[in-house]
Amino acid sequence: MSSTPAPARTPVLSPAAVVASRVGLLLIGALQALYGPAIPAFREGAGHHPAVFLGFAPANQPLLL
Numbered sequence: 001m002s003s004t005p006a007p008a009r010t011p012v013l014s015p016a017a018v019v020a021s022r023v024g025l026l027l028i029g030a031l032q033a034l035y036g037p038a039i040p041a042f043r044e045g046a047g048h049h050p051a052v053f054l055g056f057a058p059a060n061q062p063l064l065l
Contacts, residue, residue: 013021
């Protein structure tokens with residue numbers, strides 16, 4: 001009984017795609033670290049309630065899109 005070798009597996013993503021995705025996630029993390037703490041101040045300055053950004057407006061505030 002002879003066994004046949006398994007066929008070579010092709011990678012799902014190319015090495016360039018893996019590197020690009022990691023760089024993208026690193027960039028997103030850096031932007032969140034820089035601007036994340038400032039987001040509540042932007043909201044207060046514009047007079048928006050946090051629910052407005054989720055698509056729900058409080059009863060006393062119109063939905064702005």
